[in-house]
Amino acid sequence: MHQLYEQLYEHFGPQQWWPGESPFEVMVGAVLTQNTSWKNVARAIENLRQAELLDPLSLYELDVEELAELIRPAGYFRLKARRLRNLLSLIVERYDGSLDAMFAVDLPTLREQLLSVNGIGPETADSILLYAAEKPTFVVDTYTHRVLSRHGLIEPEADYHRIQQFFHDELPTDVPLYNEFHALLVRVGNAHCRRTPKCEGCPLAHMLPEGGPLLPE
C-alpha cells in the first residue's frame, strides 16, 4: 500500500487537489462531479461564478430551475439541481449558511448528516469531508476500487466501507496523505486504467500480481 503511493507520487508528483478555490466551491463540485468528468463540472462552476452565485445563501435563494440551467454542462442537471438544493438546505437551515460552523462538527456526526441528505452518498460525503472540511476520511471511487482489485490488494466484490477501512488501517491518519493518495489514484486511473485492462504503460504495471491484472473490474 505504501509502495503503491510512493510509486504514484514518484511518477506523477503532487496533484494539487481539489481544484476549487473555496470550500464551498469544493462542495458544489463534489455533487456535480458524480459520474461526470471534471471538465464538464468546471464549465458549470464557471457559470455559477460568472453569476456571482458561489456562496450558500445566494445559491439557496435561486430557484431550482434557474440553478438547473446554470449547471447544465455538468449533465444530469435537473437531478443535480435538486441534490445541490438538498445540500444547501442543510448548510443554510442547520448552520445558518456558515461552513465554519458546519465544519466545527466532529467527523462521524457530520458524515452522518451529509449522508442523510438525499443525493449525497459515501463518496460525495467523504469528498466534502476531506477536501472541503479537511477531515481525515479516505475517499473511495471507481478508480480506487479498480486499481486495488487489479493489484490483488482487495477482493473485487469489496464494498465502499471495506475499501475505506483498508486505507484507514494501512495508513497513518493524515489529511494531506489521504488527499494526495486519492488524487493520484484518480490520476493513474484517467491516464492508464481505462476499460480494457492491459495496464500497458502504467507506472504500476511492474507491481501487478503474478499473471497480470486480476480482471476487468
Next chain:
DNA sequence: GACCAGGCACATC
C-alpha cells in the same frame, strides 16, 4: 455512433 465519465436513489424481483 458507441462508449465513458471523480454516483446515487429508487424500482422490482
Next chain:
DNA sequence: GATGTGCATGGT
C-alpha cells in the same frame, strides 16, 4: 439482499 434502471452533457 441482489440486480437493474434513470439521470444528461461533452470528450474520445
